[in-house]
Amino acid sequence: MDLLEFPISYAAILADVAEEYGANRNQLLHSVKIKASDLADANQRITTEQLQSLIVEAKQLTNESALCLYFGEHLTLTAHGVLGYALMSCHTIQQAIDLLMKYHRLLFKDITLSAHQDSQHIEVEYQRRPQALLGHNDDCELFFSGVISSIKHLLHRDDFECEIYLDYPAPPHVDQYRALMGNAIYFDSDTCKISIDKQWLDEKPVYANPVMLQMYERQCDQLLAQMEASTGLEEKVRSYLIASQQFASLQQTAEHFHMSTRTFRRRLEEEHTSFQDILDSVRQQLAETYLRDPSLSVQHTAELLGFHDVSNFRRAFIRWTGISPAEFKKHL
Missing domain, CATH: 1.10.10.60 (Homeodomain-like)
Incomplete structure (x- = not known):
């Protein structure tokens, strides 16, 4: 398995989102040489180039500027493979964030994340990629909407709140940002980060399972070792x-x-x-x-x-x- 590729589930979810916003599903998949039957095969992978082309084509077919926000929102934890299942098995949100810091390169090889914690908050900072998957703004939309959606999924709570800081001006579709990620979004910031109040850190995900977590962590360690060996x-x-x-x-x-x-x-x-x-x-x-x-x-x-x-x-x-x-x- 090439760890520079992505699960086929990414393509399946994106196709569903694009179809919801008016794209022709078959036309979209055909544009990047993906067969509809491939989406049902969990062992299939798509290349970085295919995912990039798929998102660009989906935005053109839907004429939806906020498509990356919607894509991130619909990326379920199970779509991320073994790391997603490991996050679901964590005992607390704090443990899930720690796990994300350790294994995030399994999702995006060249992303840089860092965590900073004080008595009131934990901040996860997202640094610009040397080579963006799409473009810095689109990458941020995909990442931050995905993180917030994942935490809500872990807790089965839609009332989760946090603060989002982004280092670019507010885009024309800023209302979609607030609809998906809340009103506490601040543009033109020095960095891109999510700030979570400490009250959320001890919350327990509904699927917490320490036995399964150990198994998934071992698998993540193996995948990370394979990635580093092939780098x-x-x-x-x-x-x-x-x-x-x-x-x-x-x-x-x-x-x-x-x-x-x-x-x-x-x-x-x-x-x-x-x-x-x-x-x-x-x-x-x-x-x-x-x-x-x-x-x-x-x-x-x-x-x-x-x-x-x-x-x-x-x-x-x-x-x-x-x-x-x-x-x-x-x-x-």
């Missing part, structure tokens, strides 16, 4: 640099992966990239994250990224983004 060198280098945040040299990184620098360069060239390209990408990603924090100055950000001279960091940031770090902070 290309570029992704492994990226993860290594982000985790260490010490920005090792080419030689040090090659040694970490038990290769000569020559072999290391050749392996990356085979994946159509280079160590410098990966290093720049990681530094840019972290720079934008640090600069969004009002407590971190441009000077401090440069130091965190391994730049001994802030002017060198400034030149690099302009090369990456087209604007200076100070301008980036000003726009925030």
Whole structure:
């Protein structure tokens, strides 16, 4: 099984939603070379490209700008396979969030989630994908409507409330956001995140089953191990640099992966990239994250990224983004 693919259930649910909003089901499936009979085979998978094309085609056929919101709303936990069943088996919402943090890459390989908790709330932050599945706004619609729908499904409660923060302007179909996710939605925020009051964290999902949870967690561990084993060198280098945040040299990184620098360069060239390209990408990603924090100055950000001279960091940031770090902070 290719873990870069998606369950066929995603296509089946999307076809149902699109048909509800006026699309011709057969025309939609035919556009991405999916047979109607394939939807009944739980072992079938669809590629990332097929899912992307299916959503784009569905939006065109329905002329429904909020289609990704509706798609996320209808993505049931069982559609997510073993991770969905693991979430359903959790004893509390807190445990389900912890599980999502650990295994979310089984759903979307390149997504980045982080959780922050204080005495009043838990916040789950969603970071922009390096390569969006659809587009940043559509990806957020799919993700956040899916999370809220899943929590309601876990608890069998429609009165679940939370706060949603999104880093883009309110779209024309903002009323659909509020209808599906509540009124506490804030646009033009610094980050994209969901904030959940602590009162919900001890709520018990109706399907809680600790015995089954252990079994599903073992399966998730196996799938995650398979994914990491099949990951290309570029992704492994990226993860290594982000985790260490010490920005090792080419030689040090090659040694970490038990290769000569020559072999290391050749392996990356085979994946159509280079160590410098990966290093720049990681530094840019972290720079934008640090600069969004009002407590971190441009000077401090440069130091965190391994730049001994802030002017060198400034030149690099302009090369990456087209604007200076100070301008980036000003726009925030």
